[in-house]
Amino acid sequence: MEVSLQEAAALLKNANDIVITAHENPDGDAVGSTLGLMHILCDMGKKVQVMIDDDIPSNLFVLKGADGIVRPMERDAGILVVLDTSLDRIGEVEKLVHAGKVLNLDHHRTNDMEAENVYVDSDSAATCEIVYRLASYLLPPVSDSEGDGLTAGCRLSSAMSKAAAMCLYTGLATDTGFFRFSNVTPDTLYAASELVASGAEPAVISESLEVRPWNYVQALGKALATAELFDKGRIAGMFIDREIAGLTDDTGGFISQIRVVDGVDVAVVVKEKEEKICRVSMRSHGADVSRVAARFGGGGHIRAAGCTLNMTLPEAKNAIIAAIEDELAAEE
Ligand code: 5GP
Ligand code: MN
Numbered sequence: 532m533e534v535s536l537q538e539a540a541a542l543l544k545n546a547n548d549i550v551i552t553a554h555e556n557p558d559g560d561a562v563g564s565t566l567g568l569m570h571i572l573c574d575m576g577k578k579v580q581v582m583i584d585d586d587i588p589s590n591l592f593v594l595k596g597a598d599g600i601v602r603p604m605e606r607d608a609g610i611l612v613v614l615d616t617s618l619d620r621i622g623e624v625e626k627l628v629h630a631g632k633v634l635n636l637d638h639h640r641t642n643d644m645e646a647e648n649v650y651v652d653s654d655s656a657a658t659c660e661i662v663y664r665l666a667s668y669l670l671p672p673v674s675d676s677e678g679d680g681l682t683a684g685c686r687l688s689s690a691m692s693k694a695a696a697m698c699l700y701t702g703l704a705t706d707t708g709f710f711r712f713s714n715v716t717p718d719t720l721y722a723a724s725e726l727v728a729s730g731a732e733p734a735v736i737s738e739s740l741e742v743r744p745w746n747y748v749q750a751l752g753k754a755l756a757t758a759e760l761f762d763k764g765r766i767a768g769m770f771i772d773r774e775i776a777g778l779t780d781d782t783g784g785f786i787s788q789i790r791v792v793d794g795v796d797v798a799v800v801v802k803e804k805e806e807k808i809c810r811v812s813m814r815s816h817g818a819d820v821s822r823v824a825a826r827f828g829g830g831g832h833i834r835a836a837g838c839t840l841n842m843t844l845p846e847a848k849n850a851i852i853a854a855i856e857d858e859l860a861a862e863e
Contacts, residue, residue, distance in 0.1 A: 533651075539648065546631075548578050550624075552584075553621070554615055555584050563659050563698045594694075610633070617639075617645060617646065619643065635651075636661050638653055640832060641824075656714040659698070695729070743784075747778075761852050761855075766797045800813075801848055808839065811840060823836065
């Protein structure tokens, strides 16, 4: 059933013993939104646990509470909150957490809308933007005359903790490429402004997020050597075999190195994770890559999407390039 943000807030106000989760292969928005909501609910006196079925990227340990995120374990809960994905990408959490209620908040247009209580806003740049708005129904109102003398709009600036603001700002920043992508709206920037007023430190977050280990750079060099152009230069691909993938856990930023090529509409990275399991990431300047991902059971946004192909790396390369070529031809 679709719920409003007010109804979502009411569900959380009435709950105790809350488990919050997000998608496997978590990014800044998944971790930022789960931890941000955790801090807000803890400040309200709730018992909260964040559970994610994957490793947390080391750069995100800058966020308070990241070291308390647990792997899935069997337990009961008053409510399970699923952020930044439908329930199909939360791994073992779905089976192991026996929750009285389920609440799903997401900004992916490909959300399956199957959750018991679901709020999806695909105009929000990040799930953190949705959690930020939800916070205004959870936190006590702050009068305009109170606090720091900032603009009258900064309603939350003294109600939200610095820890929560840091987490929510992180997801806004990572899902918008630090406020550069086409998903940025006035609401996104307004949310970022209020989060900074509440104590989020953009420089601390961006510096922590851009640090990489040396082996990342070595892997990037090898991955760049595999880059190829297709479809008269409209598609750029990078193909990471297990040997290159073994050099670094994190290949998240690789795609941005090929999406900048002049004339390229769609950038795609195919990464062989295991024998016959390839992860695909796509970014576009115009084409709807969520439709390409959906053809293979994945999803995402118009300009950022992904899927998993149960194929060898050469098979996956052929299949995804052909599907992107089809999409570009269909959109012509
Ligand atoms: P990324 O390329 O950063 O892994 O993912 C880009 C976007 O597509 C993200 O919003 C991510 O959540 C979504 N996405 C990536 N892989 C999948 C997938 O296998 N299924 C679905 N539904 N969404 C995905
Ligand atoms: Mn997101």
